[in-house]
Amino acid sequence: MAQPDPAAMGKVAVLFGGRSAEREISLRSGGGVLAALQRKGVDAHAFDPADRPMDDLRREGFARAFIALHGRYGEDGTVQGALELLRIPYTGSGVLASAIAMDKVRTKEIWAARGLSTPPSMVLRRGDVLREVPDHLGLPLIMKPPHEGSTLGVSKVLGYSEVNEAFETAARYDDEVLAEEFIEGPELTVAILGAGPQARALPVIEIRAPGGNYDFENKYNTHDTQYLCPAPLAADVTDAVQALALAAYRAIGCEGWGRVDLMLRARDSQPFLLEVNTSPGMTDHSLVPMAARATGLSYEDLVLQVLAGASLKIGGAA
């Protein structure tokens, strides 16, 4: 692909920080993106939506925005909606895809309707008879809040006696709780660049956390988790995983870039979709940059390419 021209990007706002539970991660992502764009010669500036009104973007003459926010008010369609109203092109998915991807229950409903493989699940609310959950999903099972990220509120339930506590842990974050069949096998993630028919999957990454426990600590604070890229899978399994991830991304209507998380069932190598992240981590040791490097695309060039894809997704007169 031809290198985008840094000078043609105009004045660029890197949106990072924000008000979500993932603010700290966003500070790391945005700091990396800002420095990379500046090294490339882009006129890029930090902009923290927690500190100032979005209107400032237009008043200060920004031509486009790189969204390096995670979680609520950043990855969920709200900031995307504000940028549509301001008519400032932005990176990544639009309002609808961002909002759907933020909700694992609705995301799974769309995947299931398209026949895309995702673990069997139940949606639970306070007052439901929880002891019936293992009868339907088997043991172990997973419980998680449908709207969080970074593994907050996620529990692995080994027996009937643990169901209530896992529900309470997830219910701290959401009114609905998602229970899923536990998929035993390696954890995979697939970065995707582009939109629609042009979207392409990068090499698959396999994540090996200590004891198979890929929690917040192992994601961000320890050095014990191993990342294998490209994942050491048979060629036909790699192809199936990439095709499933790409179909999952397109089904939600994602654009620009994103990352699809999956589990690969060890006993039959069947992949199962967990979620799509529309504003994935973007520090220089995050997973999307790792996958890009495996194709020869440097961190700086990846960031510039994502920026060059910035667009308005809602057309018509405004």
Ligand SMILES: Nc1ncnc2c1ncn2[C@@H]1O[C@H](COP(=O)(O)OP(=O)(O)O)[C@@H](O)[C@H]1O
């Ligand atoms: N159905 C499942 N089977 C096995 N492990 C799971 C399952 N769902 C989630 N996990 C584990 O929990 C982690 C977090 O779950 P995920 O759905 O990706 O939510 P988050 O938005 O918190 O990243 C995954 O990375 C994986 O290690």
Ligand SMILES: [Mg+2]
């Ligand atoms: Mg995940």
